[in-house]
Amino acid sequence: MLGIGMSTLLLGACGADEEKKEENTNSTKEVKPSEDPATDEAASLNQMTQIVEDASELKEAEGIPEEEKTAINAAFDQYINAFNEEDFESYMSVISKTPVNFEYKDEERYVKQIFDSVDSKRTVENVKIINYAAGKKADVYAEIEATTKDPNSEKEVTRSGKQVTVFHKKEDGWKVAAIFFLASEGEEGAAE
Numbered sequence: 001m002l003g004i005g006m007s008t009l010l011l012g013a014c015g016a017d018e019e020k021k022e023e024n025t026n027s028t029k030e031v032k033p034s035e036d037p038a039t040d041e042a043a044s045l046n047q048m049t050q051i052v053e054d055a056s057e058l059k060e061a062e063g064i065p066e067e068e069k070t071a072i073n074a075a076f077d078q079y080i081n082a083f084n085e086e087d088f089e090s091y092m093s094v095i096s097k098t099p100v101n102f103e104y105k106d107e108e109r110y111v112k113q114i115f116d117s118v119d120s121k122r123t124v125e126n127v128k129i130i131n132y133a134a135g136k137k138a139d140v141y142a143e144i145e146a147t148t149k150d151p152n153s154e155k156e157v158t159r160s161g162k163q164v165t166v167f168h169k170k171e172d173g174w175k176v177a178a179i180f181f182l183a184s185e186g187e188e189g190a191a192e
Helices: 002-009 015-023 039-043 045-057 066-084 088-093 104-117
Strands: 119-133 137-149 156-170 173-183
Touching: 066 088, 066 119, 066 137, 066 156, 066 173, 088 104, 137 173
Parallel strands: none
Antiparallel strands: 119 137, 137 156, 156 173
């Protein structure tokens, strides 16, 4: 049961980190500008919830060079497909080593645990790049449904919602730097 609960909360890379925040609402992690290469991003983390709520109505960002658009979409596809195929190396290769709202080492641990304990698949619809900042940052919106099955008990949980995946461009390509997931109404308690 724990595996199903944890993996549904891990719909996005920061899911387990969000669970920790819910358990201890009195503490928040401050990102110091000197420690964050994307200080404008860190300053706007609180605004992202509203953006996620409204993102389905946003249009695709304009002015994205075709080469960049292809690379961003390929990185998002790798993020989803590597998770579905339980390809740990491919999945972690698209995760930023300097993420904004989760810890890289925690992500490694959580993803290994999911791959080792449950069968989890994500499907995505309405994928679009809703924000693009001159080859440095891109926000990809998607409606995501995650189905997690415990192979020992055959229990299955499906959770859906809206997600904005923030990519930062690094020397080796576009990397997932932050994830903002908003569960569909009535699914907040869908952990079990």
